[in-house]
Amino acid sequence: MITHIVLFKLKDNSPAAVEEAAGVLRAMEGQIAELKSIEVGLDVLHSERSYDLALITKFDSMEAMEAYQVHPVHQKVIAYMGQVRESSVSVDFESN
Template identity: 70%
Template sequence: MITHIVLFKLKDRSPESIARTAAVLRDMEGKIDVLRHLEVGTDVLHSERSYDIALYTKFDSMDALQAYQVHPVHKLVIEHMLSVRESSVSVDYES
């Protein structure tokens, strides 16, 4: 399995903006066949170093992760994220 985690810091850090963007991420569930697990969480600490949203996903293989990256549903999510995010960091590892 490959675990893919992305943390997002948004330009607009209001609760409404965070909830709207978390919903966009959650909307991928069930629409991308190679996506084995999807979890989206929003930060509860709100410290200066906090990111606003965490995306936690799992895939069967690196090939599946690559297929996810170019999937039309994911590409729409990327468009949204590019417009709302201030920054992001990610990690991918075998699990």
């Protein structure tokens, strides 16, 4: 299994803007066959080094994650997040 984690820092980190972005991420659930699980978390600490949102997704294989990356639903999310994010970081790793 492959776990893909992305942290987002938003340009507007007001509660409404963060919740809206979280909703866009959550809307992928059930729309992409290769996406085995999805979790979206909102930061509760709000420290200087905090990011606003965490996206945690899981896939059966690297090939499944690659299919997700180019899926039209995910491409729309990428376009949206590209407009609202200040920065993002990611990590991908093999997991159980």
